[in-house]
Amino acid sequence: MSFVVAIDGPAASGKGTLARRIAAQYGFHHLDTGLTYRAVARAMLDAGASLDDEEAAAELAENLDLSGLDRDVLSAHEVGEAASRVAVMSKVRAALKRAQQQFARKSPGAVLDGRDIGTVICPDADIKFYVTASDAVRARRRHAEMAAKGAAAAYDAVLADLRRRDARDSERADSPMRPAHDAYLLDTTEMDIEAAFAAAQCLIEKAIAAKN
Numbered sequence: 001m002s003f004v005v006a007i008d009g010p011a012a013s014g015k016g017t018l019a020r021r022i023a024a025q026y027g028f029h030h031l032d033t034g035l036t037y038r039a040v041a042r043a044m045l046d047a048g049a050s051l052d053d054e055e056a057a058a059e060l061a062e063n064l065d066l067s068g069l070d071r072d073v074l075s076a077h078e079v080g081e082a083a084s085r086v087a088v089m090s091k092v093r094a095a096l097k098r099a100q101q102q103f104a105r106k107s108p109g110a111v112l113d114g115r116d117i118g119t120v121i122c123p124d125a126d127i128k129f130y131v132t133a134s135d136a137v138r139a140r141r142r143h144a145e146m147a148a149k150g151a152a153a154a155y156d157a158v159l160a161d162l163r164r165r166d167a168r169d170s171e172r173a174d175s176p177m178r179p180a181h182d183a184y185l186l187d188t189t190e191m192d193i194e195a196a197f198a199a200a201q202c203l204i205e206k207a208i209a210a211k212n
């Protein structure tokens with residue numbers, strides 16, 4: 001059996017945390033597709049390339065090695081902002097789509113999280129989630145996460161950054177962020193990580209049983 005879990009949602013909604021928990025629980029492979037856009041952006045910044053240079057970004061995307069994505073290196077604030085700028089480019093999205101769809105075929109299963117997994121990358125996923133939380137709660141969680149890492153930032157700046165990225169991600173022409181019509185909505189504003197995982201697990205168990 002190969003089983004695909006698609007998880008989408010806005011920045012800092014908790015989709016990565018949920019995806020990792022699900023992958024660990026079921027022994028599935030996990031791909032944080034945000035890291036693929038971040039890796040292209042990081043390489044563009046390192047090369048001193050203009051973030052408007054679609055040809056350069058697409059070439060980097062074509063040659064991306066998914067096994068070399070380092071969450072710690074790519075988590076920096078400026079990389080997230082740059083990632084959302086290269087993510088509007090159709091040639092970049094096309095190259096990363098191929099790599100992400102190949103990953104989704106891994107056995108015994110794969111969990112992919114991002115912005116367009118349920119709508120574009122894995123429209124036939126066995127189960128889809130769209131994870132949200134209020135802007136204020138997401139910003140509070142991201143702010144606390146950054147503070148714990150020693151990366152101080154003002155709460156208001158974190159909130160503004162999330163809102164700017166969400167707007168760019170949902171308003172772009174190619175593969176805008178939005179819930180798939182058949183996704184389960186998971187609003188974690190008042191749910192801790194355990195509660196969010198328990199809610200998702202209950203639905204996954206049913207989907208696995210239905211598939212067998």
Ligand SMILES: Nc1ncnc2c1ncn2[C@@H]1O[C@H](COP(=O)(O)OP(=O)(O)OP(=O)(O)O)[C@@H](O)[C@H]1O
Binds near residue numbers: 034
């Ligand atoms: N349900 C929850 N309750 C409390 N904190 C949470 C919850 N889910 C996630 N978090 C925390 O919120 C922060 C953001 O979560 P996470 O990195 O999973 O979000 P994300 O949607 O993957 O973000 P990004 O879009 O930036 O990749 C982390 O510090 C995580 O531990």
Ligand SMILES: Nc1ccn([C@@H]2O[C@H](COP(=O)(O)O)[C@@H](O)[C@H]2O)c(=O)n1
Binds near residue numbers: 037038113116117169
């Ligand atoms: N499927 C995806 C995943 C990500 N993006 C873009 O990358 C940016 C960074 O993603 P994080 O999940 O690490 O926050 C994000 O803001 C998007 O612009 C995407 O377009 N599609």
